[in-house]
Amino acid sequence: MSTQELIATAHSLVAPGKGILAADESNATIEKRLSKIGVTSTEAARRDYREMLFSAPGISEAISGVILYDETIRQKAADGTSFVDLLKKRGIVPGIKVDTGAKDLASCPGEKVTEGLDGLRDRFKEYYKLGARFAKWRAVININDGTPSETCLIANAEALARYAALAQEQSIVPIVEPEVIMDGAHGIERCEDATVRALVHVFSKLREHKVMLEGLLLKPNMILAGTEAANQPEIATVADRTVRTFLRYVPAAVPGIVFLSGGQSDELATAHLNEMNAKYPNVPWQLSFSYGRALQAPALKAWGGKPECVKSGAAAFAHRARLNSAARYGKYSPAMESQ
Ligand code: 13P
Numbered sequence: 001m002s003t004q005e006l007i008a009t010a011h012s013l014v015a016p017g018k019g020i021l022a023a024d025e026s027n028a029t030i031e032k033r034l035s036k037i038g039v040t041s042t043e044a045a046r047r048d049y050r051e052m053l054f055s056a057p058g059i060s061e062a063i064s065g066v067i068l069y070d071e072t073i074r075q076k077a078a079d080g081t082s083f084v085d086l087l088k089k090r091g092i093v094p095g096i097k098v099d100t101g102a103k104d105l106a107s108c109p110g111e112k113v114t115e116g117l118d119g120l121r122d123r124f125k126e127y128y129k130l131g132a133r134f135a136k137w138r139a140v141i142n143i144n145d146g147t148p149s150e151t152c153l154i155a156n157a158e159a160l161a162r163y164a165a166l167a168q169e170q171s172i173v174p175i176v177e178p179e180v181i182m183d184g185a186h187g188i189e190r191c192e193d194a195t196v197r198a199l200v201h202v203f204s205k206l207r208e209h210k211v212m213l214e215g216l217l218l219k220p221n222m223i224l225a226g227t228e229a230a231n232q233p234e235i236a237t238v239a240d241r242t243v244r245t246f247l248r249y250v251p252a253a254v255p256g257i258v259f260l261s262g263g264q265s266d267e268l269a270t271a272h273l274n275e276m277n278a279k280y281p282n283v284p285w286q287l288s289f290s291y292g293r294a295l296q297a298p299a300l301k302a303w304g305g306k307p308e309c310v311k312s313g314a315a316a317f318a319h320r321a322r323l324n325s326a327a328r329y330g331k332y333s334p335a336m337e338s339q
Contacts, residue, residue, distance in 0.1 A: 001168055001169050001170075001171055002171045003212065003215065005171050006168055006171060006172075006173055006212065006214075006215030007214050007215050007255075009093065009133050009134060009173045009215075010134075010173045010214070010215050010216065010217055010255045010256065011255055011256075012064060012065075012093060013064045013065045013093060013134060013173065013217060013256065013258070014064070014217065014255055014256030014258065014285075014286035014288045015064055016286075016328065016329070017061065017062065017325045017328050017329060018061070018062060018063060018064035018288070018325065018328065019062070019063065019064060019258060019288040019289035019290060019291070019324055019325070019328060020063070020064060020065045020066070020067060020095070020175075020258055020288070020289065020290035020291075021053065021063050021065070021066045021067070021290075021291070021292075021295055021296075021321070022067045022136070022260070022290050022291060022292035022295075023050055023053060023054075023066055023067060023068060023069075023072065023292070023296070024067040024068055024069045024072070024095075024096070024097035024136060024292075025069060025292065026069060026097075026101065027041065027046070027069075027071065030046055030049075030069075033296075033300060034046075034049070034300075034305070036300075037300055037301065037303070037304050037305055038304070038305060039304075039305035043071070043075075045305065046071065046072070046075075047072075047075050047076075047077075048078075048307075048310075049300075049303065049305075050072055050075070050083065051077045051078065051083070051086075052299070052303060052310050052313050052314050052317070053066075053296070053299060053314070053317050054066065054077075054083055054086055054087055054090075054092075055077065055086060055314070056299075056314035056315070056317045056318045056321075057314065057315075057318060058318045058322070059090070059092075059317070059318050059321050060090045060091050060092065061322075061325060062318075062321035062322050062324065062325035063092055063321055064092065064093060065092060065093040065094070065095050065134060066087055066092055066093075066094060066095060067095040067096065067097055067134075067136050067175075067290070068083065068094060068095060068096050068097070068132070069096075069097055070096070070097075073094065073096055073127065073130050073131070073132060074130070082131075084130060084131035084132075085131075088131065093133050093134060094131050094132050094133065095132055095133065095134040095135060095136060095175070096127045096130075096132040096134075096135050096136070097135070097136045097137075097138075098116055098120060098123060098124070098127070098135045098136070098137060098163065098167075099114045099115065099116040099136070099137040099138055099163070100114075100115050100116035101114065101115060101116070102114045102115075102138070102139070102140040103115050105151070105152055105155060107151055108147075108149050108151050108152050110142065110144060110147060111142060111147055111148065111149060111151075111152040112139075112140045112142070112152070112156075113139075113152065113155045113156055113159065114137060114138060114139050114140065114156060114159055114160075115159075116137065116159075116163070117159060117162055117163065117166075120163065120166050121166055121169070121170065124166060124167060124169075124170035124172055125170060127172070128170055128171060128172060132172060133171075133172060133173065134172060134173035134174070134175060134217075135163075135167050135172050135173070135174055135175065136174075136175040136177060136219070136290075137159070137160055137163040137164075137174065137175070137176065137177060138177040138179055138219075139156035139157075139159065139160055139177065139178045139179065139198075140156075140179055140181060141153065141156065141178060141179060141180045141181065141194060141198055142181050142183070142184075143180065143181065143183075143184050143186045143190050143191065143194050143226065144184065148180075148194050148197065148198070150197075153197055153198055153201045154201055154205075156178065156198075156201075157178070157198070157201035157202045157204070157205040158205050160176050160177075160178065160202055160205065160206075161202070161205035161206045161208065161209040161211060162209060163176075164176055164206060164209065164211045164216055165209040165210065165211050168211060168212055168215055168216070173215055173216060173217065174211070174216045174217075175216070175217045175218075175219045175258065175290065176202060176206070176216055176217070176218055176219065177218075177219035177220070177260065178195075178198040178199070178202050178220060179219075179220070179221050179260055179262065180194045180195050180198060180220075180221045181221075181262070182221070182224055182226060182227045182262050182263050182264075183226065183227060183228075183263075184226035184227070184228060184229075185226050185228040185229050185230070186225065186226040186229060187225050187226070187229055187231060188223060188224060188225045188229075188233050188237070188238075188241060190226075191221070191223050191224055191225065191226070192223045192241055192245055195220065195221065195223060195245055196245060196248070196249055199220070199245075199246075199249040199250065200249060203249065203250070203251065213251055213253040213254050214253050214254075214255060216254065217254070217255065217256045217257070217258050217290075218250060218254055218256070218257050218258070218285075219257075219258050219259070219260055219290050220246070220257065220259065220260070221259070221260060221262050222238055222242045222259055222262075222264075222272055223238060223241040223242040223245055224238055224262075224264070227263060235268075235271050235272060235275050236275060236279075238272050238275070239272060239275035239276045239279055239280070240279075242272070242276060243276055243279075243280045243283060243287075246283075246285075247283065250285065252284035252285065254285050255285060255286060256285050256286035256287075256288055257285050257286070257287055257288070258288045258289060258290035259272075259273060259287075259288070259289055259290065259291075260290060260291065260292070261289075261291040261292065261293050261294030261295075263293065264294060265294070266291075266293075266294040266295070266297050266298060266320060267334070267337060269289070269291060269294035269324075270294070270320075270323050270324050270327050270332055271327075271332070271334070273287065273288075273289055273324065273327040273328070273332075274326070274327035274330055274331075274332040275330075276330075277327060277328060277329060277330035278330030278331075279330070281330065286328075287328075288328055289324050289327070289328075291324065294320070294324075295317065295320050295321060295324065296317065298316040298317070298319070298320055299313045299314070299316045299317035299320070300313070301316070302315070302316040303316075323336055323337070
């Protein structure tokens with residue numbers, strides 16, 4: 001393990017004004033996204049789409065790193081440059097999703113545990129050679145009647161900590177992602193409660209497994225009401241609750257909190273991040289983004305799988321990236337959406 005390398009990489013991923021693009025959809029997930037715009041998910045289509053994102057003009061100021069999928073980290077752009085080299089040349093750090101998905105937790109019907117620990121040390125070694133310098137592992141936590149259970153939270157926290165320890169051993173920065181899912185009609189209090197319980201277990205397990213907090217990033221949900229809740233909180237309420245929760249339960253040694261968008265609209269995900277940075281400029285960690293859908297939705301729509309629309313797809317992505325970059329400084333306003 002190279003401690004200095006881990007710390008330097010973690011800091012570069014949350015450099016001022018920058019955040020992460022999550023482009024690590026599994027083939028099953030990207031197929032769903034592509035089919036919505038009428039595109040068949042072939043290897044070539046997935047490559048063309050991701051090449052459009054990775055080579056979009058002007059994103060280097062806003063995007064510090066990209067999370068790739070196993071297929072993508074091995075792919076090349078049309079001119080033969082590997083995606084890894086393309087990103088590195090633009091000053092963007094390549095990352096890799098290493099979990100193998102959330103599976104049913106046998107002891108807890110309706111709950112999930114994320115798999116992928118078997119053989120992970122060797123996979124990290126290969127990914128490091130391929131150029132990955134950070135990784136992602138996502139735990140899925142559902143709010144439902146009587147859930148999340150302690151059993152589910154502990155099983156996921158243990159897996160996250162074992163993954164993080166292995167990543168650091170191989171000089172790869174782990175992104176630790178306990179995601180409390182937005183689905184449901186629950187109020188914001190239940191999201192806060194589930195998030196707090198998840199964080200307590202995660203940081204306890206990280207300590208047990210001797211993970212160096214200075215060399216990781218936390219990727220959590222924001223504190224939100226369920227998507228079907230009648231009462232949707234104001235932007236300021238989400239910002240206050242989210243920052244309060246993380247101030248209470250995330251040690252100051254962690255360099256950055258990089259939020260997922262989780263199904264929020266792209267504009268709301270930007271507005272929430274902006275409000276946190278505008279109102280709380282002196283928190284101990286960087287507050288940044290590691291968005292998938294909230295960065296990609298406008299690009300997918302503008303591209304539509306048409307070669308003649310690659311330029312507008314890339315421009316739509318770059319625009320969204322710039323708006324989130326502004327939100328990193330608390331300088332975003334909805335008026336900028338149309339500029
Ligand atoms: P969303 O921003 O679409 O939630 O994706 C981020 C991510 O990487 C989820 O694991």
